[in-house]
Amino acid sequence: MVEWNFLAVLSDIDLLLLGLGNTLVVTALALAFGIPLGLFLALSRLSTIRPLSVGSAFIIEFFRTTPPLVQLFWFFFALPILIDVRMTPFIAAIVTFSIQSSAFFAEVFRGGILSIDKGQWEGAKAIGMTYGQSLRRIVLPQAVKRMIPAFMERSIELLKTTTLVSTVAYADLMFQANDLAQKTFRPLEVYTVVAVIYFLLIFTFSQISIAVEHRLARSGESTVR
Amino acid sequence: MTEIVRIENLHKSFGPLEVLKGIDLTVDSGETVVLLGSSGSGKSTLLRCVNFMETPSEGQVSLHGELVGSENNGGMQYRERELCKLRTRIGMVFQHFNLFPHMTVLGNVMEGQVTVLGRSKPEAEDKARQQLERVGLADKAEEYPARLSGGQKQRVAIARALAMDPDVMLFDEVTSALDPELVGEVLKTMRQLAEEGMTMLVVTHELGFAYHVANRVLFLHEGTILEQGEPQKVLKDPETTRMREFLEGHSLFKLPD
Ligand SMILES: Nc1ncnc2c1ncn2[C@@H]1O[C@H](COP(=O)(O)OP(=O)(O)OP(=O)(O)O)[C@@H](O)[C@H]1O
Ligand SMILES: [Mg+2]
Numbered sequence: 001m002v003e004w005n006f007l008a009v010l011s012d013i014d015l016l017l018l019g020l021g022n023t024l025v026v027t028a029l030a031l032a033f034g035i036p037l038g039l040f041l042a043l044s045r046l047s048t049i050r051p052l053s054v055g056s057a058f059i060i061e062f063f064r065t066t067p068p069l070v071q072l073f074w075f076f077f078a079l080p081i082l083i084d085v086r087m088t089p090f091i092a093a094i095v096t097f098s099i100q101s102s103a104f105f106a107e108v109f110r111g112g113i114l115s116i117d118k119g120q121w122e123g124a125k126a127i128g129m130t131y132g133q134s135l136r137r138i139v140l141p142q143a144v145k146r147m148i149p150a151f152m153e154r155s156i157e158l159l160k161t162t163t164l165v166s167t168v169a170y171a172d173l174m175f176q177a178n179d180l181a182q183k184t185f186r187p188l189e190v191y192t193v194v195a196v197i198y199f200l201l202i203f204t205f206s207q208i209s210i211a212v213e214h215r216l217a218r219s220g221e222s223t224v225r
Numbered sequence: 226m227t228e229i230v231r232i233e234n235l236h237k238s239f240g241p242l243e244v245l246k247g248i249d250l251t252v253d254s255g256e257t258v259v260l261l262g263s264s265g266s267g268k269s270t271l272l273r274c275v276n277f278m279e280t281p282s283e284g285q286v287s288l289h290g291e292l293v294g295s296e297n298n299g300g301m302q303y304r305e306r307e308l309c310k311l312r313t314r315i316g317m318v319f320q321h322f323n324l325f326p327h328m329t330v331l332g333n334v335m336e337g338q339v340t341v342l343g344r345s346k347p348e349a350e351d352k353a354r355q356q357l358e359r360v361g362l363a364d365k366a367e368e369y370p371a372r373l374s375g376g377q378k379q380r381v382a383i384a385r386a387l388a389m390d391p392d393v394m395l396f397d398e399v400t401s402a403l404d405p406e407l408v409g410e411v412l413k414t415m416r417q418l419a420e421e422g423m424t425m426l427v428v429t430h431e432l433g434f435a436y437h438v439a440n441r442v443l444f445l446h447e448g449t450i451l452e453q454g455e456p457q458k459v460l461k462d463p464e465t466t467r468m469r470e471f472l473e474g475h476s477l478f479k480l481p482d
Contacts, residue, residue, distance in 0.1 A: 123382075126323075127389060145327075
């Protein structure tokens with residue numbers, strides 16, 4: 001008969017909360033860098049300048065197809081050998097997940113931009129708008145609305161993937177959990193609590209995203225033309 | 226008469242397909258020129274070369290006597306900045322409206338003024354409301370385009386173009402996507418513009434409009450202008466068999482005799 005005892009976990013819950021904070025920091029920073037970088041990669045890939053579109057297509061596909069753990073290890077262990085940088089687990093985590101998620105966001109952006117009717121570009125162009133103005137004022141505002149569900153999904157995926165940073169000893173929620181499990185000899189309770197924390201976090205997040213989607217659908221101006 | 230648009234020896238090819246094969250055309254201030262021609266004859270392409278939505282393969286376009294682009298060992302060179310500026314002076318209305326669905330009607334008509342011309346918001350709003358009044362839609366300013374009928378959408382699109390104070394307006398089959406009962410309100414707006422002295426280049430299959438409003442009718446066939454002249458002459462007594470055949474195909478459109 002297994003005996004559950006959460007006391008040891010709960011008395012050290014601040015360790016887990018510290019880890020949770022770090023997890024959120026990595027996720028937030030990866031989003032903050034990854035989304036603009038993703039837009040840049042998407043626009044490059046859509047560009048008519050061949051080297052630019054081929055180059056960004058390569059970067060996007062490379063980071064979408066290689067395992068994130070390999071990427072993380074590469075940035076943490078391999079990159080410092082190539083160039084003279086001091087890699088901390090934190091920096092390696094941010095770099096890896098910014099670039100990795102930007103590759104995914106790039107495809108979300110690209111899909112969103114391509115989903116906008118060509119007539120929108122034409123309407124904008126005909127009143128004298130430049131490419132940048134058309135994109136910023138006409139195409140992106142419409143595309144972003146359509147992309148919100150995919151964005152939310154990607155962000156949740158990113159949050160889950162950040163558990164990998166524990167492998168390079170960055171003190172995220174997972175790392176703290178491993179630590180605590182060894183210290184207390186209570187892996188059952190520790191990992192249960194961690195699972196619940198992730199569940200609550202992601203469940204709340206997806207509830208918010210559903211609410212946002214509903215609001216967008218209700219505002220009713222998302223139809224083409 | 227001041228000349229607004231001058232097109233000289235205009236050629237346009239898409240890959241191996243030569244769509245325009247040397248077009249010469251001038252449109253004078255206040256003139257309404259109607260372009261006729263069967264499907265695929267190059268009407269849209271010609272119109273789109275005037276405001277450089279398409280870049281001509283050969284030939285020259287001038288607006289108000291100013292050559293667009295610069296000559297560069299035999300060919301023409303265009304800078305994107307110059308073309309954007311040019312497009313602010315040439316209004317274009319499309320078959321499918323191309324209104325911005327995420328903006329209100331007022332927003333649609335203000336957008337180019339604010340973002341492109343740099344007018345202040347109050348100034349742009351005044352202007353926008355004037356233009357909406359002009360097309361008879363002052364009461365729809367706060368609506369989103371999705372809530373309008375096709376005819377109303379098209380009139381908003383006309384107001385959006387007018388708000389830029391263009392020197393000339395281009396219309397590409399602007400009533401073709403409309404339900405028959407909505408065609409009239411748009412044609413009426415266009416007629417009113419013509420009467421107010423707007424310079425217009427119009428592609429349409431509405432022969433009644435051509436007959437009553439146009440100063441000149443052009444018949445485009447396989448990328449060349451086959452026939453042109455006063456509507457009363459060209460539409461009733463065409464010289465070429467091509468034009469006669471084309472007109473017979475349009476017998477549905479009533480022509481007063
Ligand atoms: N962007 C393009 N790329 C390739 N071919 C094109 C392009 N635009 C037009 N064409 C071709 O050029 C020819 C003339 O087209 P255009 O749209 O100017 O004809 P149109 O007279 O406006 O016909 P319609 O009455 O059907 O609108 C057609 O054969 C068309 O397929
Ligand atoms: Mg056409």
